[in-house]
Amino acid sequence: MKPKAGSVKNRKRVGRGNASGHGTFCGRGCKGQGSRKSGNVRPGFEGGQTPMVMRLPKLRGFKRANKVVYQVVNVRDLNLFADGEDVNIEKLLEKRLVHKKDIPVKILGDGKLTKKISVKVQKVSASAKAQIIAAGGKIL
Numbered sequence: 001m002k003p004k005a006g007s008v009k010n011r012k013r014v015g016r017g018n019a020s021g022h023g024t025f026c027g028r029g030c031k032g033q034g035s036r037k038s039g040n041v042r043p044g045f046e047g048g049q050t051p052m053v054m055r056l057p058k059l060r061g062f063k064r065a066n067k068v069v070y071q072v073v074n075v076r077d078l079n080l081f082a083d084g085e086d087v088n089i090e091k092l093l094e095k096r097l098v099h100k101k102d103i104p105v106k107i108l109g110d111g112k113l114t115k116k117i118s119v120k121v122q123k124v125s126a127s128a129k130a131q132i133i134a135a136g137g138k139i140l
Contacts, residue, residue, distance in 0.1 A: 071098040075128050076111020078119070086140075088120045113137075 014026035028035040033047070044051050077097050081087055089105055092098045098105055107119060109127025116136035124132070124139055132139060 068104060070106035070123060071100065071103050072106055072108055073097050073121075074108050074110040075113040075131050078107070078113055078117060078132075079115055081115060081117050083116050084118075085115075086118045086120065092121075107132075 014022040017023045104122035106123040107128040113131045120140040
């Protein structure tokens with residue numbers, strides 16, 4: 001059995017004359033730290049300059065990478081809709097209660113709801129849910 005064609009390559013032989021293509025400087029370029037035998041410096045080393053890690057301020061805490069930020073709409077704002085109307089992101093965009101279609105929406109329970117509406121959004125707080133149901137509406 002043989003390995004697949006092209007999967008095995010010959011080792012690069014450096015320092016075996018200029019005809020090999022890797023003679024004289026052996027692929028290390030000319031002079032400088034990288035051309036020396038101990039020129040392998042640790043990751044993040046910037047030649048003695050204060051490294052980026054040390055130049056940045058020390059911040060406490062952390063930011064969650066998967067945090068979901070919602071566009072917030074209060075129930076008092078839903079009074080703009082007619083009785084029996086279905087409320088979704090598109091309708092909220094038309095009334096300019098939210099600004100982006102691709103960011104999820106959360107309904108909060110601030111204010112009073114007087115209309116009977118059906119709400120279909122990503123999240124609804126417990127107090128908003130109670131108000132929507134009390135007004136005769138429903139959450140889809």
